[in-house]
Amino acid sequence: MDTKKTTFNNRLLPYLLLAPQLFITLVFFIWPAAQAVKSSFEREDPFGLSTVFVGLLHYERLFDDPNYLDALSRTAVFAVSVTALSMLLGLAFAASVDRLVRSGKVYTTLLVWPYAVAPVVAGVLWWFLFNSSTGLMPFFLEKIGIHWDHDLNGTQAMILIIIAAAWKQVSYNFLFFLAGLQSVPQSLMEAAAIDGSGPVKRFWTISLPLLSPTTFFLFIINVNYTMFDTFPIVDATTVGGPAQATTTLVYKVYQDGYLGLNLGSSSAQSVLLMLIVMVLTFVQFRYVERRVQY
Amino acid sequence: MVENRPLLNILTHAFLLLGFAIVALPVYVAVIASTHDIATLMSGPVPLWPGSHFIENYTQILTSASAANGLPNYSHMALNSLIMALVITVGKIAISILSAFAIVYFRFPFRVLAFWIIFVTLMLPVEVRIMPTYKIVADLGLLNSWAGLTIPLIASATATFLFRQFFMTIPDEILEAARVDGAGPMKFFRDILLPLSRTNIGALSVILFIYGWVQYLWPLLVTTDPGYYTLMMGMKRMVTVQDGVIQWNLVMAGAVLAMLPPILIVIFMQRLFIRGLTETEK
Numbered sequence: 001m002d003t004k005k006t007t008f009n010n011r012l013l014p015y016l017l018l019a020p021q022l023f024i025t026l027v028f029f030i031w032p033a034a035q036a037v038k039s040s041f042e043r044e045d046p047f048g049l050s051t052v053f054v055g056l057l058h059y060e061r062l063f064d065d066p067n068y069l070d071a072l073s074r075t076a077v078f079a080v081s082v083t084a085l086s087m088l089l090g091l092a093f094a095a096s097v098d099r100l101v102r103s104g105k106v107y108t109t110l111l112v113w114p115y116a117v118a119p120v121v122a123g124v125l126w127w128f129l130f131n132s133s134t135g136l137m138p139f140f141l142e143k144i145g146i147h148w149d150h151d152l153n154g155t156q157a158m159i160l161i162i163i164a165a166a167w168k169q170v171s172y173n174f175l176f177f178l179a180g181l182q183s184v185p186q187s188l189m190e191a192a193a194i195d196g197s198g199p200v201k202r203f204w205t206i207s208l209p210l211l212s213p214t215t216f217f218l219f220i221i222n223v224n225y226t227m228f229d230t231f232p233i234v235d236a237t238t239v240g241g242p243a244q245a246t247t248t249l250v251y252k253v254y255q256d257g258y259l260g261l262n263l264g265s266s267s268a269q270s271v272l273l274m275l276i277v278m279v280l281t282f283v284q285f286r287y288v289e290r291r292v293q294y
Numbered sequence: 295m296v297e298n299r300p301l302l303n304i305l306t307h308a309f310l311l312l313g314f315a316i317v318a319l320p321v322y323v324a325v326i327a328s329t330h331d332i333a334t335l336m337s338g339p340v341p342l343w344p345g346s347h348f349i350e351n352y353t354q355i356l357t358s359a360s361a362a363n364g365l366p367n368y369s370h371m372a373l374n375s376l377i378m379a380l381v382i383t384v385g386k387i388a389i390s391i392l393s394a395f396a397i398v399y400f401r402f403p404f405r406v407l408a409f410w411i412i413f414v415t416l417m418l419p420v421e422v423r424i425m426p427t428y429k430i431v432a433d434l435g436l437l438n439s440w441a442g443l444t445i446p447l448i449a450s451a452t453a454t455f456l457f458r459q460f461f462m463t464i465p466d467e468i469l470e471a472a473r474v475d476g477a478g479p480m481k482f483f484r485d486i487l488l489p490l491s492r493t494n495i496g497a498l499s500v501i502l503f504i505y506g507w508v509q510y511l512w513p514l515l516v517t518t519d520p521g522y523y524t525l526m527m528g529m530k531r532m533v534t535v536q537d538g539v540i541q542w543n544l545v546m547a548g549a550v551l552a553m554l555p556p557i558l559i560v561i562f563m564q565r566l567f568i569r570g571l572t573e574t575e576k
Contacts, residue, residue, distance in 0.1 A: 005466050007401050008479040017396035018408050020389040021449055025411055028446035029418045032426035039426070093313055096306045103307070109561060110314045112568075116556035117321075118508035120526050121549050124533055125320035128327065134542060136323060139339035170317065172571070179572055193297055228421045232510035236530045250421045257425040258515065266425050273422040281417045 033274065040267035058268035067244060068252070068269070075227060075248045078162060082230075083222040086166040087215070090173025095203060097174075098181040108178070115171040119164075123233035126164040130156075150238065154245025157238045161246050164237070165230045172225075173218055180214035181207055220284045227276065249273060321553070328352070328547035335542045351547045365531050366520050368551055375524040375552075378443055378513070379506030385448035386502050387495055394457035395483055399469070416451045420512055428515050438519040447512060453498055456573055460494050461487065497570035500563050504556045525552040 040058055042051045062068045093111055097104045114122070130137045130150060138148035150157040184207055192202050231250050234240060240247035240255060247255065253273065257266025323340055330345035355368045365371070396402075397409055420427060427446065436442030464487070472482045510526045517523065523531070529552060532545045560567050 003398055003401055003405075004462075004469060006469055006473070007399055008482075010400065010479060011402070013479055014396040014400035014402045014405070017392040017400075021393040021454065022408060022411060024389070024445060024449040025415050028427060028430065029415050029423075029449060030411070032423045032430055033418050035426035035429070036423050089313070093310065096310050096313075099303070099306050100310075107310050107314070109564060110310075111317060112564065113557045113560050114317060115571075116504050116508075116560040117553045118510065118526055118529075118556075120508075120510050120529050121553050122320075124529055124545065124549055125324050127533075128542060128546065129320050129323055131542075134335050134338070134340060136339050167317065167320070175568060175571060199299065199302060228419050231421055232526070232530075235510070235514070236533060253422070254424055254511075258428065263425060270422050270424070270426075274418065277419065277422060278417045 036267045036270040036274070038267075039263055040271045043264050054264070058264045059272075062265065062268055062272070067247075070244065071247050071249050071252045074158070074246070078158065078165075078230075078248060079223050079226040081162045082165045082169065082226040083219060085162065086169040087173050087218055087222060089166070089170045090218075091177045091211075093170070093174045094177035094181055095207070097178055099199070108175075111174055112171045114168055115175075117168060118232065119168060119230060120232035120236045122168045123161070123164045123237045126160060126167065127237040130160050150242075152242055154242055157242060157246050161230070161233050161238060164233050165226055169222060169225055173222070176214055176218055177211065180211045184210050216287070217284070220280055224277070224280050224284075227273075324546045324549050327542055328544075328550050330543055332539065332541055332543050336539065347543065351543050352551075355544050355547045355551070365528055366523060368525070368528065368548060370521075371523050371525045371528045372551065374522060375507055375526070376555075377440070378509065378524055379503050381440070381444040382447050382506035382509075383499050383502040385444065386450040386453050387498055389448060390450050390453035391457050391488075391491065391495075393454045394461055395487060397454075398458055398461040399479065399482075412449070412451050412454050414451075415449050420447075424511070424515065431516055437516050438522055440522075442516045443513060443522060447506070447509065450502075453502070456494060456498065457491065460491060464490060493566075493569075494573075497566045497573060499570075500559060500567045501570040503559065507556050528552070 039051075041053060041055060043054045043057070044051045093107075097107045097111075100107065117125075127150075129135050130148060132138050132149045132151065135148075141148045148156055150160045188206055189202055192206055197205065227248070228250055230248065231254070234246055234248060234251050235254075238246040240251050249269065250273065253266055253269045256262045256269065260266075326342065326344055327335060327340050328351055329348040330341060331347045331350075334341065334345060357367055357369070393408075393412060397405060431437060431442050431446060434442075436445075468486060469482065472486060477485070508526065509524070510530075513522070513524050513527055514530070517527070525548070528548055529545070532548060533540055535541075
């Protein structure tokens with residue numbers, strides 16, 4: 001961690017400059033996180049008058065709780081599906097736009113704006129589109145023999161939130177893949193073309209391997225996004241249902257803690273989630289190249 | 295382009311247009327639905343063409359609409375969203391640029407520790423510490439207040455890193471020249487660093503404004519007074535009607551109003567937006 005070679009030598013000033021950021025971080029980030037760790041090892045009586053140290057009890061209960069294990073595997077399915085879907089579409093759009101010289105900018109504009117749509121709005125839009133009484137999709141699905149009702153069918157509810165979450169994230173992946181593709185050296189492409197490989201072959205043998213740092217970076221970011229930033233989509237549409245079918249880990253923390261007031265269990269869940277984010281952040285900063293360079 | 299392939303070009307255009315159509319579909323349907331009355335919407339799948347209730351729906355939602363759900367009108371909530379997004383944007387940029395200045399241009403004990411404390415915020419999103427954070431805000435008496443709504447969201451590791459990285463690229467000679475001319479640290483910051491950071495500040499503002507505008511979980515936790523509801527809270531409240539019909543025409547009008555400002559910002563400030571996105575990388 002470097003500074004400049006020449007620096008100012010005030011003693012007090014740097015602390016004053018850092019004070020607001022550090023104050024907010026300590027009070028609203030680190031202190032609550034420490035509280036979560038602490039109360040995950042304690043049990044509070046119903047009136048909040050006394051607390052007992054219970055060790056790993058809350059954690060043991062979580063891993064014996066089929067509801068929690070279900071939420072865990074569902075979150076994994078959700079994260080992998082959203083990541084795969086939005087990255088594949090983002091890559092396909094980016095590869096197409098990258099081919100076009102003149103109209104590329106127009107298509108970029110046409111494809112980037114979903115990033116700006118709030119997750120809660122994205123959820124409500126798709127929920128409406130798939131709404132069983134007024135929606136467009138169930139109407140068409142009925143014609144090909146699929147009865148759609150995400151209020152009753154858990155799998156369909158999951159598909160709904162996957163689509164809504166992936167839709168919002170496609171533009172992000174698209175922009176990063178496009179930046180990656182545009183930094184692939186033109187000379188490589190020309191050399192391959194002279195040697196007789198067509199656009200599809202060039203994509204598989206040159207572009208895609210050179211995109212691997214971008215792909216890895218996006219994978220981490222997308223898993224992170226799906227696990228933590230999709231709370232509004234669930235809360236505004238399926239509310240975790242039907243029958244817990246769309247209860248993700250984050251949603252369960254909220255349900256058990258904020259709505260159910262089960263502090264110990266909610267804290268233990270928070271701590272487990274913190275561990276997951278830490279691993280993701282660590283991988284992101286340790287193994288991901290910060291810039292795409294060739 | 296390496297070679298000319300007319301057929302592939304046509305396919306590419308067709309694919310992108312189809313992709314755009316699919317991506318735009320839910321928004322198109324929302325706009326259409328917001329121009330019909332509720333009777334039309336309830337009588338079957340959404341029509342594909344605009345109806346005649348555009349002015350009626352939007353007037354209702356902007357002036358009185360959601361009073362039935364105990365909601366303030368959308369103009370009020372839009373103002374709340376705007377205040378929240380602006381305070382978060384300005385606050386994050388201000389405290390991050392100051393922190394980065396301290397970390398890059400000063401040597402002092404605990405400098406590295408300060409850096410790591412800021413870094414840790416990346417690992418502690420609100421979603422993983424819902425209860426304890428709520429409790430602290432409640433203990434500080436900040437529930438249902440602008441301070442509670444904005445201050446806990448203002449810390450920013452990514453913005454600090456971005457400014458730090460940028461400051462490291464500024465040649466040392468500039469600082470030396472400024473010192474020779476007798477400039478103190480704050481004068482150097484104000485007259486040299488701040489003007490040089492203009493583009494970065496612009497790019498970050500776009501990203502942070504969107505970040506502030508779309509906040510959902512935090513306002514949901516700390517505001518129960520409808521006077522503080524943002525547009526995102528309004529969305530949630532309008533679709534959770536206990537018994538009765540969801541007023542889809544008004545919900546969709548609300549959705550259109552809630553997504554319009556950030557979408558316009560992304561489209562018209564695209565260059566800054568892309569720069570901000572790819573440089574903060576998160």
